[in-house]
Amino acid sequence: MMNAIRTEGLTKYYGRSRGIVDLDLEVCEGEFFGFIGPNGAGKSTTIRVLMGLIQKTHGSAWVLEKDISKEKEQILSEIGYLPSEAVFYPDMRGRDLIRLSAELHRKDCRKVSADLCERLQLDPSRRIGELSFGNRKKLAVICALQHDPRLCILDEPTGGLDPLMQREFFEILKERNKKGMTVFLSSHILSEVQRFCGRAAIIREGRIIASGSVEELARTNAKRISVRGNFDPSGLPDVRDLQKADDSTSFLYGGDINLLLDRLSRQRIMDLSISEPDLEEIFLHYYTEGEEQV
Numbered sequence: 001m002m003n004a005i006r007t008e009g010l011t012k013y014y015g016r017s018r019g020i021v022d023l024d025l026e027v028c029e030g031e032f033f034g035f036i037g038p039n040g041a042g043k044s045t046t047i048r049v050l051m052g053l054i055q056k057t058h059g060s061a062w063v064l065e066k067d068i069s070k071e072k073e074q075i076l077s078e079i080g081y082l083p084s085e086a087v088f089y090p091d092m093r094g095r096d097l098i099r100l101s102a103e104l105h106r107k108d109c110r111k112v113s114a115d116l117c118e119r120l121q122l123d124p125s126r127r128i129g130e131l132s133f134g135n136r137k138k139l140a141v142i143c144a145l146q147h148d149p150r151l152c153i154l155d156e157p158t159g160g161l162d163p164l165m166q167r168e169f170f171e172i173l174k175e176r177n178k179k180g181m182t183v184f185l186s187s188h189i190l191s192e193v194q195r196f197c198g199r200a201a202i203i204r205e206g207r208i209i210a211s212g213s214v215e216e217l218a219r220t221n222a223k224r225i226s227v228r229g230n231f232d233p234s235g236l237p238d239v240r241d242l243q244k245a246d247d248s249t250s251f252l253y254g255g256d257i258n259l260l261l262d263r264l265s266r267q268r269i270m271d272l273s274i275s276e277p278d279l280e281e282i283f284l285h286y287y288t289e290g291e292e293q294v
């Protein structure tokens with residue numbers, strides 16, 4: 001299987017401050033891949049290095065099996081890119097930018113771009129400076145997709161799009177993905193990744209802390225334990241996200257269930273529930289792992 005993106009020990013420092021450290025990433029051609037992490041984790045840095053917009057500090061990376069340090073031009077001609085903050089010339093009209101970006105790809109994209117404008121409800125005759133943030137985003141989406149790229153790299157694409165437009169946008173991506181386009185979607189919105197991506201990597205503080213199928217990432221042995229009555233789980237192993245209210249205690253528990261039952265049996269409690277944690281809680285656990293725990 002061909003790799004759409006591969007990195008080996010990819011590292012970027014901004015002076016002495018950390019951008020990304022030792023990133024190993026593998027995205028196969030045809031995947032809908034999620035790149036998820038909190039603000040400042042290093043998502044944009046990774047993408048900018050892959051795009052050749054900034055220089056890596058060390059490590060290696062290939063996009064569509066081409067070395068980012070040696071074959072930048074070829075890479076750019078085959079991919080679509082949606083930057084997180086699109087900066088455009090304010091006096092230009094939307095359609096001029098669309099044409100300019102098509103010319104860069106030396107392709108007649110008129111039919112596709114007209115179709116995209118209609119689906120995303122963008123009036124391309126307006127001047128860019130007069131467009132709202134969401135409408136500029138649509139323009140960037142059209143520029144990223146009109147030339148039918150093999151790989152589309154999207155850096156937090158949905159900010160600014162209203163729910164209806166988000167739905168249409170993902171519909172377009174899904175259709176393209178079905179026809180073979182690889183999607184690399186950076187996001188801090190978990191539900192987005194969960195709904196559309198097959199596999200994902202989680203990045204925190206510049207490092208990949210987990211990767212795999214979205215289902216796999218969501219799987220864990222931990223259970224959500226909720227106890228009504230007086231219960232103190234301190235001393236039990238692998239207790240996370242402890243929440244205490246007046247007469248109830250709730251936490252994620254990943255330790256031996258017998259230890260827990262033993263402790264519970266020694267206290268008078270009024271009610272107990274044991275349930276699967278939802279994906280949101282699991283990601284929260286990935287995000288906060290390594291920080292001080294209760």
Ligand SMILES: Nc1ncnc2c1ncn2[C@@H]1O[C@H](COP(=O)(O)OP(=O)(O)OP(=O)(O)O)[C@@H](O)[C@H]1O
Binds near residue numbers: 018039188
């Ligand atoms: N030009 C820069 N100069 C110095 N440090 C930078 C620069 N750009 C990014 N950083 C730092 O690199 C780290 C990673 O930032 P990056 O923008 O890649 O994160 P991100 O995951 O894309 O976050 P967000 O969701 O907020 O866009 C942060 O600590 C950030 O402060």
